[in-house]
Amino acid sequence: MSSSSSPATDQPAGGDAAGAAETATEKRHIRIFDTTLRDGEQSPGASMNLSEKLEVAHHLADLGVDIIEAGFPIASPGDFESVRQIAESIDKSTICGLARCSEKDILRAADAIAPAQQGRIHVFLATSAIHREFKLRMTPDEIVRRAVEGVKLARSRCEDIEFSPEDACRTEHDFLCRVVEAAIDAGATTINVPDTVGYITPEEVFKIFQMLRNRVPNIDKAVLSTHCHDDLGMAVANSLAAVAAGAGQIECTINGIGERAGNAALEEVVMAMKTRSDFYQTTTRIDSKRLVPVSRLVSKVTGINVQRNKAIVGRNAFAHESGIHQDGMLKERSTYEIMSPEEVGFVKTDLVLGKHSGRAALADRAKTLGFHLEGEELQRVFEQFKVLADKKKEIYDGDIMALVQQEISGKSEGQAWSLVNYEVTSKTGQTPRVKLTLSDGNEEKSAEVAEGDGPIDAAFWAVEQITGIDLICKEFRVRSATLGRDAIGEVNLEVEHKGKLYRGVGVSTDSVESTILAMLNAINRIAGGAA
Numbered sequence: 263m264s265s266s267s268s269p270a271t272d273q274p275a276g277g278d279a280a281g282a283a284e285t286a287t288e289k290r291h292i293r294i295f296d297t298t299l300r301d302g303e304q305s306p307g308a309s310m311n312l313s314e315k316l317e318v319a320h321h322l323a324d325l326g327v328d329i330i331e332a333g334f335p336i337a338s339p340g341d342f343e344s345v346r347q348i349a350e351s352i353d354k355s356t357i358c359g360l361a362r363c364s365e366k367d368i369l370r371a372a373d374a375i376a377p378a379q380q381g382r383i384h385v386f387l388a389t390s391a392i393h394r395e396f397k398l399r400m401t402p403d404e405i406v407r408r409a410v411e412g413v414k415l416a417r418s419r420c421e422d423i424e425f426s427p428e429d430a431c432r433t434e435h436d437f438l439c440r441v442v443e444a445a446i447d448a449g450a451t452t453i454n455v456p457d458t459v460g461y462i463t464p465e466e467v468f469k470i471f472q473m474l475r476n477r478v479p480n481i482d483k484a485v486l487s488t489h490c491h492d493d494l495g496m497a498v499a500n501s502l503a504a505v506a507a508g509a510g511q512i513e514c515t516i517n518g519i520g521e522r523a524g525n526a527a528l529e530e531v532v533m534a535m536k537t538r539s540d541f542y543q544t545t546t547r548i549d550s551k552r553l554v555p556v557s558r559l560v561s562k563v564t565g566i567n568v569q570r571n572k573a574i575v576g577r578n579a580f581a582h583e584s585g586i587h588q589d590g591m592l593k594e595r596s597t598y599e600i601m602s603p604e605e606v607g608f609v610k611t612d613l614v615l616g617k618h619s620g621r622a623a624l625a626d627r628a629k630t631l632g633f634h635l636e637g638e639e640l641q642r643v644f645e646q647f648k649v650l651a652d653k654k655k656e657i658y659d660g661d662i663m664a665l666v667q668q669e670i671s672g673k674s675e676g677q678a679w680s681l682v683n684y685e686v687t688s689k690t691g692q693t694p695r696v697k698l699t700l701s702d703g704n705e706e707k708s709a710e711v712a713e714g715d716g717p718i719d720a721a722f723w724a725v726e727q728i729t730g731i732d733l734i735c736k737e738f739r740v741r742s743a744t745l746g747r748d749a750i751g752e753v754n755l756e757v758e759h760k761g762k763l764y765r766g767v768g769v770s771t772d773s774v775e776s777t778i779l780a781m782l783n784a785i786n787r788i789a790g791g792a793a
């Protein structure tokens with residue numbers, strides 16, 4: 263797609279080695295608005311606890327994200343608290359809270375972002391005929407009045423206001439122009455144009471943005487933003503079409519997680535604009551070398567795996583399997599590689615850690631993987647590292663990531679159950695037996711059970727008996743964190759308790775122990791109120 267705002271060069275495509283030259287045109291800065299902690303968390307089963315959200319927010323700020331949508335403060339006290347704490351502790355990015363067009367939502371969002379150096383309130387109200395008639399039951403005039411009131415109230419509490427006409431891409435053009443003009447007059451500084459249901463095509467997005475720029479008289483007073491869902495697999499293409507038509511902000515999530523099929527993937531839109539800056543003529547503040555570590559972190563804390571062939575961050579994204587490709591790569595990498603693995607943060611490991619490594623080497627390795635370990639946190643991970651190093655000869659990056667993730671996920675509030683010791687007996691043809699001792703933080707409690715189909719089932723019974731918390735296991739996944747027979751086994755659980763879903767993760771070289779640790783992680787989330 264070509265346009266006056268995105269001049270394509272007439273150079274041959276193919277990166278530096280192919281000789282493509284950049285034009286002298288000044289590049290447009292595109293703001294990256296990350297909504298992993300809000301829309302991303304709306305992925306079924308992806309809820310994060312407070313410490314996980316804080317960790318992700320710090321990584322997003324280090325990555326260079328301009329705006330972090332930290333949550334929907336009216337949704338729950340936990341959401342409010344996480345937005346407030348993120349606003350309090352991050353000054354490198356703008357911190358944004360979402361609100362419906364209602365007084366209580368807007369005031370709650372304003373209070374949550376109040377501590378931020380730079381705060382934003384994001385007010386939304388659906389505008390399409392389907393949403394107006396069936397969901398909101400409001401007339402077009404009422405929609406305009408509510409949008410104006412909402413933006414004005416938000417603006418009385420904060421300078422930086424984003425307004426989203428939800429389902430904008432299915433809204434009648436005349437009405438969309440009317441709402442957008444009114445919202446800007448009321449004080450909106452960013453106008454986001456969401457494709458809420460992932461219905462639109464790139465050509466149509468391009469025309470909508472062009473139409474808004476041509477028809478809304480005050481459009482220059484606001485930054486235009488795009489927010490695309492991936493129901494038809496076009497979220498990234500649509501976001502880039504919006505940029506080509508003049509959008510100045512992209513809303514996206516790490517790994518493309520989000521409601522239903524997800525949102526536009528941050529790493530994909532960023533690397534498309536970077537690799538094809540000759541075409542898009544845009545820049546971002548994103549430090550691309552941090553993309554892989556942040557992708558791994560989000561995958562770990564949400565329990566949503568990244569598919570192997572996922573663009574940019576998938577394990578196979580830079581793997582060249584076939585002979586002709588390998589031959590080309592050996593002769594000249596740019597024959598088959600349009601960007602380098604190092605550029606997006608894949609690291610080559612030459613330092614292998616083991617039982618003789620100290621804190622400095624561990625902290626350094628963790629830093630390369632994107633984690634800043636210090637103080638008590640470093641000490642706790644170091645202790646786990648030494649226990650592991652006694653069992654395994656060599657400790658790989660995957661092991662370190664698994665230990666750090668366990669540390670982040672384990673930091674939940676309130677009473678914390680922990681494993682003291684266990685013994686398991688399992689023989690062919692006999693019911694397994696588990697002797698288990700846990701600590702609730704004050705005292706140790708033990709149980710011995712002979713029940714279940716196997717040692718893992720027996721461990722479930724024993725944990726339930728001691729904690730008094732009933733769990734229905736909905737999903738149980740074991741994967742090895744690294745290669746080799748002595749690899750760490752990582753257990754990811756999804757359990758139901760009183761109708762709500764909770765996740766848990768546990769890592770150990772022993773799969774029964776990983777299971778018990780994953781159950782305790784889920785139980786501590788239940789106790790701490792984080793799904």
Ligand SMILES: CC(=O)SCCNC(=O)CCNC(=O)[C@H](O)C(C)(C)COP(=O)(O)OP(=O)(O)OC[C@H]1O[C@@H](n2cnc3c(N)ncnc32)[C@H](O)[C@@H]1OP(=O)(O)O
Nearest residue numbers: 304334336337338362363364386387388397398428458521
């Ligand atoms: C497109 C998006 O992704 S928007 C963000 C979606 N995210 C979420 O919904 C996650 C968090 N949500 C929640 O925790 C809850 O839905 C809450 C706390 C916000 C509201 O809960 P409840 O008060 O029980 O309302 P419920 O969810 O059943 O229904 C939503 C209500 O908000 C109204 N509403 C929806 N959008 C808006 C809006 N932008 N402005 C004003 N009202 C709205 C609906 O019409 C409905 O009102 P009604 O109950 O009078 O029919």
Ligand SMILES: CC(C)C(=O)C(=O)O
Nearest residue numbers: 386426428429456458
């Ligand atoms: C709140 C808005 C921006 C949204 O998430 C959507 O429309 O998908």
